[in-house]
Amino acid sequence: MASRKDTLVRRANRVRRQIKAVANGRPRLSVHRSSKNIYVQVIDDVAGKTLASASTLDTDLRSSLKTGADTAAAAAVGKLIAERAAKAGVKDVVFDRGAFIYHGRIKALADAAREGGLNF
Template structure:
């Protein structure tokens, strides 16, 4: 199997466990140039908050969106937007990506700014 197939297998397992919790989820996706985070409602139908390195305000702060500093800023931004929407705790859906590097920085930054998972 190739890297994408194994990542998608991991994602399937993670989403099954997260959906069983019946709470809002923090879904993260990364590409080589950008990182995206969104909070999806417990029923999975609506996006409550979203943040990424392609947004103008974050793009100004970060020169390049594919590094740990950018992930840290996106994590802070998504935590602030979640608080504004009244979300205190979420389940972390890392979309099959390993909990390492940019994914870990985003998660740690979100936790530092008040999001619980």
């Protein structure tokens, strides 16, 4: 029987494989969620560089948030990454949720990033 870690790794690889098939050169909006914080990066896989990043650990967000582990914090990070991606000249991305199911904090981040101007 597969362990929980094996299941998560398989799911993340499956999602990443599907993303690479439909990316067409677009950068990847990669999300990582821990029990206390949420992190997001816009990654150019062709060049292997991070174009923009944001998390609940950023100093400007940290002071305004009650906690880094709720949907309000995820929405704030989504708006921040949309602003930083626009500064970097990125408008169209491919959403990489990793091994995380698309609901709760992941969905709140994605919705806020869309409202901020990112297309995916």
